[in-house]
Amino acid sequence: MKLKKARVYVTLKPTVLDPQGTTVAKALNHLGYHEVEGARVGKIIELHLSDQATRARVEEMAGKLLANPVIENFTVEMEE
Template sequence: MKARVFVTLKPGVLDPQGKAIHHALEGLGFGGITGVRAGKLIELELADGTSEAAIEAMCRKLLANTVIENFRIEQVAD
């Protein structure tokens, strides 16, 4: 089985990388962008039957820094 973990900055946490991407997009002439936030996608290949709780523990202990980041787990059918 596979799972995807999306790690994003919590709302309110400044995202200088997102801001730089925003400016670069505008520099390329793209208009109408009101905000950009950058995050991470981590794909896990897991033994069948790995519980959601186990994946959540991985997120809390390592994959996300919950001081500044939120995470969302998406289980993917092979």
């Protein structure tokens, strides 16, 4: 059976403060990367799927469990 992969990118909504991102940006500044004016930290969830998998189902999974719509956005990338 051929496997499919999906990548779900979960990011904090732009209106939500991201202390982790702020710390990362500051650390990069300290290392001399002064062009860094900000950073946002998110996560990628890679799903290994059977060949019947559809984007719609993955989006459903993301909405239900993988992301919290109160604070996070998500995008889905399907890979055949």
